[in-house]
Amino acid sequence: MDTLNILVVEDGQSQREMLRDFLAGEGHTVAGAEDGDAAIRQVMEGHFDLLLLDFKMPGMNGIEVLKKIKGINPEISVVMMTAYGTIETAVDAMKLGAVDYIAKPIDLDELIILVGRIAERQILLRENEILRKKLWKKEVSAGQIIYKDPGMEEIVNMAGRVASSRTTVLIQGESGTGKEVFARLIHATSPRSAKPMIVVNCGAIPETLLESELFGHEKGAFTGATARRIGRFEEADGGTLFLDEIGELSPPVQVKLLRFLQEREFQRLGGNQTIRADVRIISATNRNLEERVKEGAFREDLYYRLNVVSMTVPPLRDRRGDIPLLIEYFTKRFSSENDKKIEGLSSEAMDTLLKYDYPGNVRELENIIERAVVIARDRVISVKDLPFGAISPDHFTEQKGGGLLKDEIESLERTRIEEALEETGNNQTRAAELLGITERTLRYKLKKYGLKG
Secondary structure, three states: OOEEEHHHHHHHHHHHHHHHHHHHOOOOEEEEEOHHHHHHHHHHHHOEEEEEEEEEOOOHHHHHHHHHHHHHHOOOOEEEEEEEOOHHHHHHHHHHOEEEEEOOOOOOOHHHHHHHHHHHHHHHHHHHHHHHHHHHHHHHHHHOOOOOHHHHHHHHHHHHOOOOOOOOOOOOOOOOOHHHHHHHHHHHHHOOOOEEEEEEEEEOOOHHHHHHHOOEEOOOOOOOOOOOOOHHHOOOOOEEEEEOOOHOOHHHHHHHHHHHHHEEEEEEEEOOEEEEEOEEEEEEEEOOOHHHHHHHHOOOOHHHHHOEEEEEOOOOOOHHHHHHHHHHHHHHHHHHHOOOOOEEEEHHHHHHHEOOOOOOOOHHHHHHHHHHHHOOOEEEOOOHHOOOOOHHHHHHHEOOOOOEHHHHHHHHHHHHHHHHHHHHOOOOHHHHHHHHOOOHHHHHHHHHHOOOO
């Protein structure tokens, strides 16, 4: 049997110590807590696979503690211990996420069998995690995210780490960088993948209709509301709600979203019924939310609620090494979709695409390649198949001194970073301050240029 980290939450000292000693004797690592507050503190500070949770305790009862524990870590197995073992208590506990319950006085033989089942469940959870990682790799190799840039690798790894949690994620980046692709991969590799991911573009819906779109409305809530409408929060119950262009939310909708993030409940427009929904929020923006906060256009408390985990997807011009990989992927994809036999691009066409700055990022490159595949008459895409005749030359990397201007800028940037590190004795915090950038940006640059800080 796999050994577990177990927390016994029991206000009776003798009972708590008896269970702790018994389970420790079976090879488990066991700690004790005398009440709900102590249990929550220990769960916040340490790692536990299983909680044996007494139902009746001073202060918070077992059901209240169960709710809070599941809010901290939904993966923890919880078994309710109660001398008041009614069917109603057991059902309530199971609905809230308890895996089982056991009646007091506790039969130790029954407890051993129960803990054994939970140990087997932990093994299955670990196997599922391995499968999720395989799925992640499969999604990446299938072309959902094409990259070799080290900055992109860091973001992909971050997305993989947060997928199994219910934490809110804020994805930032310019339009067309692939923010929704990251949101979909987080959802697809999460425990919520069997439930829907609902996408709402907050900037595409009129302000007067967005509140109804998100939270629904009751019949007669406003002119034209001829029937009750279920909102996106209710549709996404158990799954994920992706709020794109979150920076466009009006102040009233910001207030309602903040309340949901705090209480996990809301009311339909024109209604007074409180509705609860288990929804994970992933949001995205191409605007600087910190600046919006300073301008008074975005609530600071909402910003911090949304920005628990932040991911910034770099523009395509900052990951030029990925352009050939993306071109190859899009060429194969659109050739197959359009029943064309395109073998690749001419060296001149590839050179032209590598020099372009892509103000529309990956989405623009995708459209360029799709158009080129469709109109190409030969098996090799040439410059004449590209749409650049109608595009301003301002979006191309300039030539200077026989080399790319971007290369010269990067050389200067690398030199300045090396000087800052040398000046600060390789102190990254102070070096970032000298350079006027964040530590995270500095770490990205160090990895990009292969420097050691």
